[in-house]
Amino acid sequence: MLVVTAYLASPLAGDAPYLDALLEFEMAQRLGVASRLRRDRPLPTESIHIPILRRAMGSVRHIPCCSAPICEQRSEWRENFAKRLGVEHAGLLSDKQRLVVATGNATYKSYRLPLVVRDVPRIRWFCEGHRRPVLQLLRSVHSIGHKRSQGYGRVARWEAEMADGDYWWFAPSEAGPVLMRALPWCDNLPSRLQGYRRSFGACIAPMWHPERYMEIVVPC
């Protein structure tokens, strides 16, 4: 089993991504197909190859053998990001455009929006994959989560090391196997499955595409 760790140098905004989704996006960019993956278009029939093993569960094929992100969270708080129209630059406008502008609503509305931010020094994923190709793809991933352009989720370094076990879908416990990633809701799930709840969403990347939506179980 490969244990991939991201060491963060800045707080994480939003949720950490699935490693397989991250690798698929990186590979899609290298293959030149990323711009063709759109919500309003059918997905290509062939899945994008990533250096992680895939298996089937129930009628769903090509589910990556990779756990959901495991975040070592130390604290959580709220920050804000703001935007306002710089009316101090009104002199740059043409004469006809020097109008009375509503900044409380509509297009030029000022905002100061909250952002939930977490202090997460490390994020780990368990997967079954090839160490070197995984690290090569991750070399171009400099930040993860939301609002990366504002400095959130900056990755200081990636590490990948081999370990015993196969915790990418289920981890053992005395009460029964613990769910480690989103999987299809089907009869093939272990009978005494722990730590899950039912949901409707995706368990295969791209997670945002409607074609991927199905009845799933997610870790909780």
Add this chain to the structure above:
Amino acid sequence: MKTYRIECVSTAESPITHMSGTAGNEAIVAREPVQTPRGVAWVPFLSGNALRHRAVREPGVLWLIEQYGLRGKLSLAQLNFLLHGGNLTESTAHENTRRIAEMHRLWPLLRLCGGTLPNQILAGSLDVWRGILVCEENRQHFPGCDSLLPAAEWLSGYQYTRGDGRKLGIAETSKVFGDDGPSNLMIFSGQSVIRGARFYHGFLAKHATEIELGALLWSLQLWQHAGGTIGGQAARGHGRLRCELLAGDWDQAACVEAYRDYALAQRDEAVAWLRDCWK
């Protein structure tokens, strides 16, 4: 094309008042929780959003507006797009890839900063790091430093007064406040990071050309030339940062000159692109 990592250390040359809100009449400086051996400490920082606007987009775009002769000729939507990134306002969004490619070619600074046209998002390629205060609590980011002061040593406060205009004897008080009316004097105060404090921050220009790197470096030079301010109270002298770039594998002067020459050469096409977006 390559990914450029530009690391900076900025030293406060005047009190930094990058606020997160107010408590009564007092402005509270922005802080983030940092885990230390003695527990969680709340340490001042500079937001990436603020640095992105004040240090990169605003100075760079204002220079382009002057060079392209656009002063007094912009529409409100164009001003909003150039200086603040614009807004997605139309319901039928689409991807005009030619328009995106042309923007990348004609406006290297906008390829870094990105923006939004009314019907299309133009993704940027620049990540701006938040500014980390160089202090004991953030020691994990500065392993080579022996002695670091705790964050509390870098904090202070300020208090200013907005005077009562009546005392100047200029206003007709009987018409405004009356002879026995309440004073118009207002005291306002806040927290600030004191002079001498240093912040470590940086920029990551992903898959950028030397021209785009030059755009970023030129923006930083313009920002410094205009005082290098961040945060509020700049009108009272607050917020001045002296930014020093750590060594990198590029010729800064050559990159900046190449960008300036390139930008001036694209002037007519760039202006035509801007006008075409709002036809």
